[in-house]
Amino acid sequence: MEQKSLACPVCQSNKAEIAGEDVKLSGQFQDKEFLTTPLTVLRCTQCGYYMFFDKMTQFTTKESDES
Ligand SMILES: [Zn+2]
Numbered sequence: 001m002e003q004k005s006l007a008c009p010v011c012q013s014n015k016a017e018i019a020g021e022d023v024k025l026s027g028q029f030q031d032k033e034f035l036t037t038p039l040t041v042l043r044c045t046q047c048g049y050y051m052f053f054d055k056m057t058q059f060t061t062k063e064s065d066e067s
Helices: none
Strands: 001-006 017-021 026-029 030-037 039-044 051-052 057-060
Touching: 017 051
Parallel strands: 001 057
Antiparallel strands: 017 039, 026 030, 039 051
16 A cells, blocks of 8 residues: 655645545546546645545545644
8 A cells, every 4th residue: 555645746735635435527538538536635725736546545644733
C-alpha cells in the first residue's frame, strides 16, 4: 500500500477535508467517453484545491504541528 503524507500541490498545506468518497468522474477523450474508478476527493482547507486519489492510496494524517 502506498502511503502519502498529504501536501497540497498549490499551497503546500497539509490540511484537507474529505469532499467525497467513491466519486466517479466521467469524461471524454477524443470520441470516447470514460468513467474513472471510485476516487476519494479531498479539498484543501487553505486554498480550496481539489485533490483526487484512488482507493489504493492511504494517508498519514497529521493533525498537529508537533514532530
Ligand atoms: Zn492548498
